[in-house]
Amino acid sequence: MGFAHFWLSGFDQIRSGFWAYVAVGLENGALYAMIAVGYTLVYGVLGLINFAHGEVFMCGGFAAVFLTHGILGAGVANGWESVGLVLSGIVFAGLISAVVATGVEQVAYRPLRRRHAPKLAYLISAIGASYFLQTIAGKEFGYGQNIFPAEVFPAGQTLFYIGKTPIHTIEVICLVVGIIMFLAADRIVRHTRLGRGIRAVAQDSETSSLMGVNIDRTITLTFIIGGSLAGAAGFLYALQNGIIQNSGTELGIYAFTAAVLGGIGNLRGAALGGMMIGLFGSFSVPFAFEGNISWTEIYTFLILVLVLIIRPTGILGEKSGRTA
Amino acid sequence: MNLLTRKSLKRLFGTLAFFALAAVMTGGPGGFGVPAYTGVHASYLEPVSYFGLFRTQRWSIFLTLGILAWLIISLYQPHALTIRRRLEPVTALPNRVMQRRTNRWVLIGVVIVIALFLPKFVHEQFWMYLIVEQIGVWILLALGLNVVVGFAGLLDLGFAAFYAIGAYATAWFTGVLPTPAPFHHPIPTLWCIPIAVGLAMIFGILLGIPTLRLRGDYLAIVTLGFALIIDDFVGTQSGLTGGGEGSLTTPTFSMNVGFWHYHWGINPTPYYYLCFIFVVVFLIVFTSLEYSRVGRAWVAIREDEVAAQSIGINPLKYKVSAFAVGAASGGFGGVLTAGLIGNINPTLFQYQVSVNVLILVIFGGMGSIWGVAIGAIIVQFVTSYLDNYQPWGYQLNDLYMYIGALLIIMMIFRPAGILPSRRRQREISGYETEHEGHLDEVLAGDEP
């Protein structure tokens, strides 16, 4: 098979299954965007990469498992029941993840902040936190087992057709929830008092503390917002893909790529970047050599490396401070 | 001493949370495949009997311990300064001893003598093997990363990529990959050392030139991305690199200098001496590098890039050189591993490997050559010991939980490592003395 033929057949596959690739891409993109918000907010405020954020996402997924297996029990929900289930799942997973995110901040970041530690120290203690969370999740839920939330919700049901392509419930839910949560976060950061605090700290933490902004509380708030979005994403991800203790690493790197692509520190950039990475990931599947799906990963990381080399501030540019 | 102040109660809450976590950490593993009353259940509810005196559940023990710890901390707190001052002679002892030049040389001599005769004392072959594979090779890797992270202050999370390049280059040139060796002429493993090291170095320079302009944390991510690309690439190209299976038959070392022929077989002791020689060479080279013009330029860039630039140091040139030296030692480690283990596959070069090497560097003390070497010995020995003997109810899968906790604690209390480089220590103590750390802050958070 010639090289040209390989690429042409890839384009053929995309043409015939265009909407299917779009649907999967948007679904994954919405998830990446929701996780990327956490990276971007923390970067804006603290100026550091929260390496443990992928694990915050993973905790959301395990919260979904715990909720469905432990609290709600079996029985498939339909109609309004399933809407209620999804809402309660998002709230619960978001809550758990927010708690974990603040916990990480309190234990791994705050003591360092009080000692004015160098940046490297934050990164390392974040790596420590991520190792810790990963292993303890593996320990409690079964190491190396991809587990699914109980079947309480028909995630793979076909909702409607675009042309001949079936669009599934989970894809619609991911996109809708992603958009709603992103708009909410965007609104909080732009238009509320707390959001003003976040932006102020991002711009100049010392001055804003002199102006009466409570820095600790503001930082906690950013972790709560980022954590709850990641938790919701974890819940939705687990519904379709199940969750395993190292899901966070992989998805975290994807989401981080998204945040960097859009311009880290820039909330809207995170959403844009997430969608782009999601679509890119699904459209690169037909171009995987020897049919090997890992090539989509290679392509994605190549994009990351290239973006950072050519335009380190991302597509929309870094705006830490002005719009958070 | 009032135990009912807001701060004190907050501290109680923190202590109890800590002990609840400790109960989970030391409890049995959970999961869907295992019987009930394991996992979180077992962490708190498993019945335990102590000396037959009373039957109880784990939670009551950990609750008691938590309250005791809180009381001790509360008692300790008012006298913290005095006690710490009294203890200072002890805590400062290692540093004080190491500061004397003669002491340092005596210690180095003792270490070398012990190292030379170590195979006489270790009777178990697999321990000898572990000493080479888990300790010797990792000392080399840690020393190499130390140049990048410790000397030049560049955070490299993609060290495993160069390790992989070294190992796969070895497999390629010895002709054990699905692709034939270059010019269809396989060469002995020992000859792969200069080739693999050179290749890794070239990759390091090629990656370094465009990326080293980036800020610190971006650099970390680019290197991480590079490592993931390399790992994915070698894992997917089954026709080229053997895919996930890699190569199962990497040849071991053998030497043939006309009159003298030697083959490293399955006995690990000859590997030990080979590795020992390399470690000594690395130590000497890096120590002299540290105090050379290049080494000083690295430190200058690490401290203040703009200032360094103003006195005529070209930051990019020196950063790339540090990166290349690190990459070269990664490649070197790759050759050694391939020859020693006798097989390679992508799991050896995962992202975690980069982080694990970084842990050794941080634990020992960034920028301190002896610290890194000794740190690597301690960490690698303890983990191998835990893995092989599982003392005190230690569970095999839990290693990274403790390592993660250790990293956080180290960053809070001793960010400069166990044996800090003297230069580095001075910098870090700048911020440490201002805001001296104590357990209380971690447990109770800070007062607004």
Next chain:
Amino acid sequence: MKLRWNKTVAIASAGVLAMTAVPLIAGSAISGAASKPTYTIGVQGPLTGSDSDYGIYEYAGVEFAVSQANASGKYAFNLKVEKFDDQGSSTVAPGAAQKAAGTKGLVAIVGPSFSGPSEVSYKYYHAANIAEVSPSATAVALASGSDSSFFRTVADDSVQGSADASYLVTTKGEKSITVIGDESFYGTGLANVVATEASKLGATVTTKSIANVNEGGGGNAGAYSTLATSLAQADPDAIFYGGYAPELGLLLGDLASDGYTTATHVIMSGDGSNDPALMTSTSPATAANGAFLSESATGKVSYFTGKLASEFTALTKAKASVAIYAAQSYDAADAIIKALVADKKTSSIPKLRKETVASLHKVSFVGVTGPIAFQGDGDLKVDKGAVQISEVDNGVITLVTSVG
């Protein structure tokens, strides 16, 4: 004050040193002074890590066999079992193998579980004349040479793979087949055999591969839904997956939601996925119904049944119906015990090891999984019907036919 502290520190550190050094220097076992000698059977396999199910259940199988042998009182020796963890990784295996080879009183090894570790451990065991009896390593290349000290109680992948291919092409009449490998030594090997055999039989074969999710963060579960989308677009008649149950579960769920179901197509996998855990890792679980799973076994049984099952559960607390390869490990341990009986006269361990290898070549008995006897290269002697094809029927793996 100062002096006392120094002393305490010194004593404490000396204590720590002593504690760590004692097992290092003194070695491990001190054998009891019982009248019967005690021999050790080692188990090498993934006892930790993502594939630890295999190692743990195989250990349970050996433990069961040994406890029965000890309780029977028939033998002139006592047996005990020792674990050697290789995490299922060929790069960890050399250490585990050397540890096992250096263990005093060890006569033979059950395992390693996986093919990669078996391959790299062989030279260490062979040098020490220790027999390796693997209950689950199926790669073709493992058994070679006539003085082999490697044995296995399962048929290899060539038997299984060609049976699978002929089932797909000849029995089911599928024309276009997509074969997916999971990038592991086992999965890729099996997928390759199926792909070559199926194209020999005249089918159009497309190959794909996707990284294992469990392998230390190597794979991304989200990638399975994109793969499923592209598979549903390509719409082959049949899909064969060479890999393990958790990933097959993901793939089945995603394929079903993309409209590629077992009702209209054939989805098949090998013994790695022939595991009741498939049902829990498929969402929705109904998507697994109708999937075909093959397994190489000599007889009709690959799990403990009846009285053996309840005794097994009583001893090891493991459910017999999910204990994968426990029965094969039981047979492997039994083969070793039978070989030991054959050479009961020797007492020195190195001699015993050598003779055990020799006697294993002659062992022949009917085990739990069927007749056990080895060919010259250590492969199991297989008769007709060595490969079982099962179908998932309402969440239960049900035998359809025996082929091969």
